[in-house]
Amino acid sequence: MNENINQNKINEIANTPVVSQEISHESTLYAEPIGHIGSMQITNSLFTTWIVVIIVLILTLIIKIKAKLIPKGIQNVFEVLVEGAMDLADQVTGSKKITAKVFPLAFSIFIFVLISNWLGILPLGGFGLVETTEHGRAFIPFIRSGTADINTTLSLGIMSVIGANIFGILSIGLWKMFNKYVNLKAFGEIVTKVRKEPAILISAPIMFFVGILELVGEFAKIASLSFRLFGNVFAGEVLLMSMSAILAYGLPIPFMGLELFVGFIQAFIFSILTLVYFTIAAQDHDEHEEDEGKHVKEVLV
């Protein structure tokens, strides 16, 4: 009996795949799970985003408590940042009214993306878990830039584009916004204008098709926003890891500087594009075309 048991154990050990004792750390396209809450996976990117929330909470509380009529320290920095950003946003939107409405969102996106990007560069990647997988023992860091996970950037992109469309509906109305994508108005104009302008028989279907393209364009916006940010930040992390693998001491430093710059630029691009999408959504195409028509006539006269 005992011999049989021992034989089974020997067989079990023999059948068990050989696990390498070396701990590997590979960059994955996805954020690695570091825990669970119920059925929900907690990834290292999500954990980093929680840290971002805590950092923002601390900073904003300090600003709120220390805010005085005569500014000092962090309030000075924040005021300079806000004023500069508002001037820039004014230049992008071309309207103080739109800026006043959209700026808080764009600014929040900028801060969120910036801190997320920069947290990934911090040399805290040494803290993490060692998990045994079928390929061996793998190291999973606790900190991974929030934006180095497509789920985060996709979430931001979807919010930005849906937000822009809601803003468009509130600014120009549901019917006009609907006609941007499903141009029923163009078909209606065939009936009313066909005698005066027979060419409308050709232009109206084209306009309808352009509307459909606009709709497709909205999905393209989500994809471009989310993949641009994800691609840049993920590539940065891979670059830093590669440099560390070549020479851990010193070599990654210039690339860290580069990644700080890339992190800032990506946050800036994301927020500026959000501003642009909101501004475009708030513009009435018909009015814009009429204005352009008037301008052309004026130039011709």
Place this chain on the structure above:
Amino acid sequence: MDSFITTFHIDWKIIIAQAINFGLIFLLIYFFALKPIKKIMSERTTSIEGGLNDAKNNKALLAKTQKEYNEIIVRARTEAHEIFLEGKKEAEDKKKIMIENAKVEVENMILSGKKSLESEKIKIIEEAKGEIVSLVVKATEKLLESHKDENFDKKALEQIKKI
């Protein structure tokens, strides 16, 4: 699409969680940072504008006050000069009147002094006359007593008659 989802581990729960995280950040930034800072900045702008307006008003007020002050000073100097001239004139008039009065009083005093001297003189003369008469009478009486004879009486009577 499935390969895309599996390659990138797209999880709608994480997408929603990240959206909630961003929502939290938006609320924190908007209510704790942007709103109070914008309020403070607008208060500061208002107070600076008010201060500049006050400074402008104060400058205008100062210029106006300076002008009024100069006018008042000029007017006061003119008035003071006029008052001085008037006072001088009045003082001179009073001086003349006082001198005139003094002269009259002096003359009156001299006159009254002269009168009193005259009356004293007359009185003294009268008194002297009376005393002389009484002395003469007394002397005569003594003389007559010392020369009591009939001849002398006759001669004296004759002389008195002659007188």
